[in-house]
Amino acid sequence: MxxxxxxxxxxxxxxxxxxxxxxxxxxxxxxxxxxxxxxxxxxxxxxEVAHGGMYYPPGSIKADCCVRGRRLLKVFCAEAGVAYRECGKLIVAVDDDEAERLDPILARGLANGVEDFNRLDADQLLAMEPDVKAVAGLWSPRTGIVDAxxxxxxxxxxxxxxxxxxxxxxxxxxxxxxxxxxxxxxxxxxxxxxxxxxxxxxxxxxxxxxxxxxxxxxxxxxxxxQTWVKGNYFSIDPRHAGRVNRLVYPVPPRAKDTLGVHVCLDLGGQMRLGPDFEPVVRGVEDYAVDPLRLTPFYEGAVRFLPWLEPEDLNPVMSGIRPKLEFPGxxxxxxxxxxxxxxxxxxxxxxxxxxxxxxxxxxxxxxxxxxxxxxxxxxxxxxxxx
Ligand SMILES: Cc1cc2nc3c(=O)[nH]c(=O)nc-3n(C[C@H](O)[C@H](O)[C@H](O)COP(=O)(O)OP(=O)(O)OC[C@H]3O[C@@H](n4cnc5c(N)ncnc54)[C@H](O)[C@@H]3O)c2cc1C
Structure with missing residues (x-):
C-alpha cells in the first residue's frame, strides 16, 4: 500500500x-x-471580506488567526496575482445608544492588534461617505475584499x-x-x-x-x-453603484452571533446587503433566497442608507456557515x-x-x-x- x-x-x-x-x-x-x-x-x-479582527475575544483562535491571516493574505495575494482591494470598513452608529456600543468594539479591536483602527465623528463620516447616515463610527482602513x-x-x-x-x-x-x-x-x-x-x-x-x-x-x-446557518444576500440596484465606496456595517445586534446586515462590495464595486442569519436543516444545501426575506434586509439597511427603496433590493445569493453548537x-x-x-x-x-x-x-x-x-x-x- x-x-x-x-x-x-x-x-x-x-x-x-x-x-x-x-x-x-x-x-x-x-x-x-x-x-x-x-x-x-x-x-x-x-x-469575500478580509476582516480586520475587531469582533472576536482577545486570546481566541479567531482573533489571533484573523489579524495575522489578513496581513499574510494581503501579501500572498499581491505575490500570487489574486485580486485583493483594501477598501476599508466603517461600523456606523445611527443613534446615541449605538454610539456608546462602539467603544467596546474599538477596545477589542485594539487589543487584538487591528491596525489603524479608530473612531470617527459624524462630520468625518459625512466627508468619507456622504450617502451614509450615522452619528458616529469606527474606521478600519486595512479591511479589504478578496477573490476567495x-x-x-x-x-x-x-x-x-x-x-x-x-x-x-x-x-x-x-x-x-x-x-x-x-x-x-x-x-x-x-x-x-x-x-x-x-x-x-x-x-x-x-x-x-x-x-x-x-x-x-x-x-x-x-x-x-456542526449546525448549519444560511446567510442570504440581496443585491442593491446597480444604478446606485458608486454611492458607497467602503464596506459599511451596523453596530452588531445584541445577543446574536452575526454582524448584522451590512453593505458588502464585490471586486467590481457592486453593492449587496447581507448576510443574514437563517438556521437551516443540516444536510440540505438549498441556496435559493426567499424573496420574502426582503423586509428585514430593507429595514436593517435603510437605517443607515436612507435613500434605499425596497424596489432596489433583489435576492442574489446565499451561503451556509458551519457553526459549532455552543452554549455562549x-x-x-x-x-x-x-x-x-x-x-x-x-x-x-x-x-x-x-x-x-x-x-x-x-x-x-x-x-x-x-x-x-x-x-x-x-x-x-x-x-x-
Ligand atoms: C454567508 C457567509 C459569509 C462569509 N463571509 C466571510 C467573510 O467575509 N470573510 C471571511 O473571512 N470568512 C467569511 N465566511 C467564512 C468563510 O467563507 C469560510 O470560513 C471558509 O470559506 C471555509 O473554508 P473551508 O475550506 O473550511 O470550507 P469549504 O470551502 O466548504 O471547503 C471544504 C471542502 O471539503 C470538501 N469535502 C467535504 N467532505 C469531503 C469528503 N468526504 N471528501 C472530499 N472532500 C470533502 C467539500 O467539498 C469542500 O470543498 C463566510 C461564510 C459564509 C457562509
Whole structure:
C-alpha cells in the first residue's frame, strides 16, 4: 500500500492553505476534494471580506488567526496575482445608544492588534461617505475584499509547486486507524483505493463533523457537532453603484452571533446587503433566497442608507456557515490535534467567518502542529473543547 506523510481532506480555502503550508514545510502532501474544482464549497459563497479582527475575544483562535491571516493574505495575494482591494470598513452608529456600543468594539479591536483602527465623528463620516447616515463610527482602513476562490486556487498552485498532489472529484469515503497509520479510502469516478497516511488533516467545511465521525470519534461527546446557518444576500440596484465606496456595517445586534446586515462590495464595486442569519436543516444545501426575506434586509439597511427603496433590493445569493453548537455567544474555530490511538489526526471544525481571512494563519498553525512544533499560545490545539 502506498504511504504518504500528510493527507488533507477538503479543498476549500482552509485545506488549500494547509496543503500550501505543509508542502512548503517539507511534508509530502496529498489533498483530496470531492467536488470537480477547488474552492467550490463554503469558499465560493461568502462576503469575500478580509476582516480586520475587531469582533472576536482577545486570546481566541479567531482573533489571533484573523489579524495575522489578513496581513499574510494581503501579501500572498499581491505575490500570487489574486485580486485583493483594501477598501476599508466603517461600523456606523445611527443613534446615541449605538454610539456608546462602539467603544467596546474599538477596545477589542485594539487589543487584538487591528491596525489603524479608530473612531470617527459624524462630520468625518459625512466627508468619507456622504450617502451614509450615522452619528458616529469606527474606521478600519486595512479591511479589504478578496477573490476567495482565486486565493484557494493560488494556495493549491503553490502547494503543487512544492510537490503536493491535489486531486479533485475525489471523495473520501472511509477513514481508519490501523498499524500506526491512517488508512484513507477514496473514490474517484469508478475507481476506489486506499492509501496509508501518517498525518490526516480534516478540512471538510460543512461536512467536517461527518469526516470526524468517520475516524470513529463520537462527534457529540467531542463537542464537534456542526449546525448549519444560511446567510442570504440581496443585491442593491446597480444604478446606485458608486454611492458607497467602503464596506459599511451596523453596530452588531445584541445577543446574536452575526454582524448584522451590512453593505458588502464585490471586486467590481457592486453593492449587496447581507448576510443574514437563517438556521437551516443540516444536510440540505438549498441556496435559493426567499424573496420574502426582503423586509428585514430593507429595514436593517435603510437605517443607515436612507435613500434605499425596497424596489432596489433583489435576492442574489446565499451561503451556509458551519457553526459549532455552543452554549455562549461566541464559538471559536476548533482545531484539535489527537494523540494516542488517533495520533496524527488534526480535525478542523467550526471554520465559519473569518475562515477565509484566517486561512494563511490557520495553514501555518496546522503545518506547525504536524511538525511537532508547539503552537503559539493561546491556540486551542489538542486540548479540551
Ligand atoms: C454567508 C457567509 C459569509 C462569509 N463571509 C466571510 C467573510 O467575509 N470573510 C471571511 O473571512 N470568512 C467569511 N465566511 C467564512 C468563510 O467563507 C469560510 O470560513 C471558509 O470559506 C471555509 O473554508 P473551508 O475550506 O473550511 O470550507 P469549504 O470551502 O466548504 O471547503 C471544504 C471542502 O471539503 C470538501 N469535502 C467535504 N467532505 C469531503 C469528503 N468526504 N471528501 C472530499 N472532500 C470533502 C467539500 O467539498 C469542500 O470543498 C463566510 C461564510 C459564509 C457562509
Amino acid at each position: 502506498v504511504t504518504v506523510e500528510a493527507t488533507i481532506v477538503g479543498g476549500g480555502i482552509t485545506g488549500c492553505a494547509v496543503a500550501d503550508a505543509a508542502a512548503r514545510a517539507g511534508f509530502e502532501v496529498v489533498l483530496l476534494e470531492k467536488e470537480a474544482r477547488l474552492g467550490a464549497g463554503v469558499t465560493s459563497r461568502n462576503s 476562490e482565486g486565493a484557494a486556487r493560488a494556495y493549491a498552485d503553490r502547494a503543487a509547486e512544492h510537490g503536493a498532489l491535489l486531486m479533485t472529484g475525489t471523495e473520501v469515503t472511509a477513514l481508519e486507524r490501523r498499524d500506526g497509520a491512517w488508512l484513507v479510502t477514496a473514490r474517484r469516478g469508478d475507481e476506489t483505493w486506499t492509501h496509508a497516511s501518517t498525518h490526516l488533516v480534516l478540512c471538510g467545511g460543512l461536512h467536517a463533523d461527518d469526516l470526524v465521525a468517520m475516524t470513529g470519534l463520537d462527534v457529540d461527546a467531542e463537542g464537534l457537532r 455567544p461566541f464559538a471559536d474555530f476548533r482545531i484539535r490535534r489527537y494523540d494516542g490511538e488517533r495520533e496524527g489526526l488534526v480535525a478542523l471544525t467550526g471554520i465559519d467567518s473569518p475562515g477565509l481571512t484566517s486561512s494563511p494563519a490557520v495553514g501555518a498553525l496546522v503545518a506547525d502542529v504536524l511538525g511537532g512544533g508547539i503552537p503559539p499560545a493561546p491556540l486551542d490545539v489538542g486540548g479540551e473543547a
